[in-house]
Amino acid sequence: YLHCFGRDERRVDSRTIYVGHRPCPATDTFIPPKFCDNRIVSSKYTVWNFLPKNLFEQFRRIANFYFLIIFLVQVIVDTPTSPVTSGLPLFFVITVTAIKQGYEDWLRHKADNEVNKYLVTVLEDGRRARKESEKIKVGDVVEVVEDETFPCDLILLQSSREDETCFVTTASLDGESNHKTHYTVPDTEKGLESLSATVECEQPQPDLYKFVTFFSLCVVSLRSLGPENLLLKGATLKNTQKIYGVAVYSGMETKMALNYQGKSQKRSVVEKSINAFLLVYLCILVSKALVCTTLKYVWQSQPGQEEPWYNQKTQKEKDANLYLNMFTDFLSFMVLFNFIIPVSMYVTVEMQKFLGSFFISWDKDFFDPEIQEGALVNTSDLNEELGQVEYVFTDKTGTLTQNSMEFIECCIDGFQYKNRDSSTELDGFCVTDGPVSMLQQKAGREELFLRALCLCHTVQVKEGFIASSPDEVALVKGAMKYGFTFLGMESKNMRVMNRDKDVETYELLHVLNFDPVRRRMSVIVRSKCGDIMLFCKGADSSIFPRVRQEEVDRISMHVERNATEGYRTLCVAYKLLSSEEYAQADAGLREARLALDDREEKLMAVYNQVETGMSLIGATAVEDRLQEEAAETMEALQRAGMKVWSTCYACRLFQRGTELLELTVRTLEDGGRRREERLHEVLLDYHKRAVQDPPPVKTRVTRSWTSAKQDYGFIIDGATLSLVFNSSPDSSHYKSLFLQICQNCTTVLCCRMAPLQKAQIVNMVKNSKGSPITLSIGDGANDVSMILEAHIGIGIKGKEGRQAVRNSDYAIPKLKHLKKLLLGHGHLYYVRIAHLVQYFFYKNLCFILPQFLYQFFCGSSQQPLYDAAYLTMYNICFTSMPILAYSLLEQHICMEVLMSNATLYRDVAKNAMLRWSPFLYWTLLGVYQGLLFFFGVRFLFSNPALQDNGQVFGNWSYGTIVFTVLVFTVTLKLAMDTRHWTWINHFVIWGSLAFYMFFSFFWGGIIWPFLRQQRLYFVFANMLRSVSAWLVIILLILLSLLPEILLLVLRKPRWPHSRQVRYTHI
């Protein structure tokens, strides 16, 4: 029973695959299982669903939906303004957006097709057939040749290499460009055509490093397979002519596809703020309409006001239902006041973003002469978000570092050897600080050390050195500089050319592979004279316990100093094996390699047993050089208040005195207990140190970079992170502990992360309290999910392909450009757009408020205060250009100052200019001015005889005076806010006012044949003939700007004036 139950359970969360679709002879029924095909779909629309789906998506935006409703109301109900006023701009916005999104999706279709139509070779009943990649089915046996990428997840069945292995690189998956060794399933190499076997593997899951499978050759017994047998889609075959594998996961179920996250549309915080403000204004709008409707019916209920004899209703109006009337009245008021939320704001914002993004791609500071390219802007929606970044997630390889290792120095028996100059290698080497008497002995040790460097690695020679990690190449090259050149392998012999240009050969007996837990690797070689030697290199912590203490004492000081300098240090040890010892080790290793169960553990035990009692020769220091100005850039970002999280280990990120908290597999292994328990303990301990103990004074107030507070750095690796995320039911507890620790550290390093894990970290921070703005920067395909997950994704146009660039929002050639992008452009864009948004709401509030107030003086009859032309043109022509010019050109602080004073970035942090208090200020300003405009003119009109000929002004004169004051006030208000007057600003500000005057003359100067009502005929000209009108206009403009002028004068200039700063630089 138990057995059956177990099998049942396994069937539910596993899938059974028949290799080559051949059923087992033993099983009586063969039901071909159904799996998804091998198509990758990243596009959003098809030709058919584009229009409805895109329209649906667009009208899900609150603003678009609102304008649609207003438009429909205008079409249906008798309203004071024409439907064209809101229909046309809406149509324009929708069309432009649809075209843009359609184009983007077309590009995605193209990219998908490229992948899906790729031709691959499949073995079908013993014949090789060419097939499109999308037609691969699970169970197919696929052939892949060298340098091809795997079209789906495969289990390796057969390799052209003798040792039944193949090499792959997973650069596009997890960014590790080294060559990884994968193994074939044993005993299958014969007769692929007739092989019938089943694979029972788990259901698809995104973890790249986890794979549990049972492979059964129908008759023969079960074999368990692991990740070392699985070839992932997206990885590339290297150094192997061809392989055969059986497809186990296809299409969207491959681990790569599961790690890929769909590109969702990113919205900036500003847009969220706009939506919040929009809601407020919507409430204002609705309450205005409600107040007016109520007033209308209250007022009408007074005797004689319902239908005075001079304004009788038509029969239709009399017959209409009261409640229906109320409702249509309400809608009419909505339409009358709807200008308070103008479509033009959305048009202007879109235009600002679109045009503004050109300044990024035009910036010559972003131009990199090496790759002949500048910055690239993929999304213009996020310009302002660049000024709001709080967390920066950066990838290591290729982003922070150049991923080219360089041998810096070594230390042999406590003597330091610096690589002075490669041209004088011998001299440089011999001049040491060692005593002369020991020279003879020293030379022997030196040569031993260099031989160790030449032998203890897995480097292959093939048009240069190829190795699983660039460190190894650096070491081999380092040895070469000192005269020992590794020439390559010849069958099982390693050939080394020594200083005397003689070739020494060593027989390679065993390689004890590197793994992250042991943190060391060894080789066992036999020299020509028959000595069997073991060379071992590894991290200091893993070597020191295995050598004699006095040797450690001589070297540890150098190692520590190098480590604090930011170099990668490795220690090198060796031991001579007697033939008995070797025989024992050899037997142990062979046995462990062939073990079917717990192979890893058994191998590890043998390794540990062999690697003991060694003698320490020396240590090396290798530098992974940081990108140019990487450290300066990161420091500037940190000064600007951003927290930098990195997926790497680059020591210069840590300031001296930063205490490191490490949470990796290594720290968890130390205790020898279960990982989970240990994790809990360590987490609590770190939490106590980083969060609770030092009172975490937020240094925001002092704004000083060097605070007395202890800085913490935190290191975590991928395996541990997955423990934190999915360990036990109380993982949420771990997660919050982890998050709190991280947030209290200035720098967090995450090593060995799967793409999805990177995204998980970003996601965790993104959704933490206060939802901070995150930025991810990376250069490889493995960073794509992180780039997509963060609020802003930045791609580096590096060497690792264009994947990251394609999926990013912005792409820059070098890491150092991030500084100007954020501190310069980001800051300015944020200030510009925030001002744009606030100004738009403000100018429409004081535009519509008089119209609302007028309802109290016209019997709440929806009489517009302004002429229809003014209503339509206000946002389109009279006041749109100055704010657009402002939002493109304004530099309240000039770029150089922003760059040199990184702390200025904190002034706009946390959406400072779009929070409720500034919004309230602008709103109050709008209300104040609106009230002033209306009542100022109202008091003037208590005697409408305003001309010296005694003639009176009517309602259109009233509206025109208010409108003139309005246009001048809002334009001058913007002029006062402009700190950076280019000729364009001058042109549009004074040009707008001139255009208003010109237009008004023109509009009122002609009897327009197509108009039914010539209501503005000569109203403007007559207004200008009245001295009182002039005087009231001047008075009201001055009075409404007075508070602003006062604030401007009394407020101290917050930033040093740009010109002054320039002088101080000189």
Add this chain to the structure above:
Amino acid sequence: MMKEELETTNRPDNTAFTQQRLPAWQPMLSAGIVIPGFVLIGLAFIGIGVALFITSQNITVLEKDYTGVETTSDCYKCSNPSDKNCTCKLEFSLSTLFEGPVFFYYGLSNYFQSQRSYGASKDEYQLSGDLDYFKTPISACSPYQYDANQNPIVPCGSLANSMFNDTFKLYQIVNGTKKLVPFDGKGIAWWTDYNIKYRNPSVTPLKNAFNGTVKPSFWSKPAYELDTSDPSNNGFVNQDFLVWMRRAALPDFRKLYRRITEGDYARGLPAGNYSLEIAYNYPVLSFGGRKKVVFSNVSWMGGKNQFLGIAYLVVGSLCVVMSMVMLIVYAKFKFPEDD
């Protein structure tokens, strides 16, 4: 060669505009500019304010309500709307000369000429003399588009229909005899309204143009008989009609009725007793309205309005006071940016 070409195509243009380095003026409002500026503006405003205030003070205004709500009023007898062709008298005396030229206004209150449906209820094509619209006035004129017999109403619409139709005659009582004060009905409407915007159809006699149409129901005579004595003041260009058609902005308004510019009264109304004879036709009590007459002279700033003068004085002194405050603030903080 190839490389150079690449460079020129990919390298961003190094212009002031693309690099955001356009030469720019960066205004700094320093105390040295602002304080004198404020003082100057303040003084100017005070000056204008004083001028406005004095001008406004010198304007004489005489306002008389003649709705006839109070029983003591002579017009009380006419306040019953069923009473047609009622005339009443309003008597007043002037102790000094009412300086001329004197403008004579009528005023209505609680009267919403600014209502949307009311204002829209007219046909401008009709009023510009387009005969097509005499036959078929636009529907906005409803319920004054067609009469009960489906005859088109010209001029159509509520606005025209409700034209003010009280008429006034002013007499000076000189030694017990009534001496008519001559009224000037020209130049009370906007020049452009009279000469361009409103046009009679070019048909003579004007009456023929109105064949097949009916007068507005409230009117006692058709449009072509508004002023039979003067063809240039008849029909749609009748100045009383034009004044009425220019809608008032607020529910309490006044409109110019006549000017007193002629004869013995060109210099103004001399001291003495006057009697205003009113043909009381226009009903306002049904909607709680009031009617009044206003005699006023005007200055360069128009009619009497204290608001502007006072506002200028207040803002002007505010500017001066603020400049003082600023001076103190800056003296204390030692002009931080003026070095």
